[in-house]
Amino acid sequence: ELAVRILMDTGVNRKSAVITVGIIGFLSGMPSAISMDFLTNQDWVWGIGLLVGGFFVVLAALKYGAARFRQELINGRGNDINLGKWYDWVIKYVIPVEFGGLIIWWFYQSAAIYDPEAWWNPFRVFSLGTCFFQWGVLLSLLVVLNRWLGQKTLGTQMMDQNGP
16 A cells, blocks of 8 residues: 555555556566575675665764764664663774674685685675665665655645646
C-alpha cells in the first residue's frame, strides 16, 4: 500500500499504481523462485549492506556532533532512558573500529575463503564484486527515482497551488 500511495502522490491513478506495484512485486519474486542461490546471495549482499548503512548513520552522527546527536535526538523530549556521555565515546571510537574489523573480515572471507578465484565477479554468490555491483545499481536507481519523484511531486504541488 505504501508503494501504491507514493505512486498516487506523483499523479498516477490508483488502479495503475496497484497494477504497477503488483507487476514489480511479481517480477522481484521470480529470481528466488528460479534459484535458491538468489536468496543466499541477497542475504550475503544486504547483510553486509546493513553494516555499511549503519556506518553511514555513525558518520551522520559524527558530522552532526556526537554529544549534540545524543542530547537532541536520542535523549530528546519524551525519551524514557537517557544515555550518558559514554555514548559519545562509543559513537566516535568503538563503532568505527568494530565496523572496520567486521568489514575487513567479511571482505577477507569473500576474497580468500568463499571464492578466491573469482572474488570480483559480480555474478558469483559470495563475491565482493556482487556486493559492489548490487549496491551501485541500487544507489544509481535510488538517485534517479529520487530526482524523478522530486520533479513529479514539485510539479503536482505547483499545480495544487496555482490551480488546474
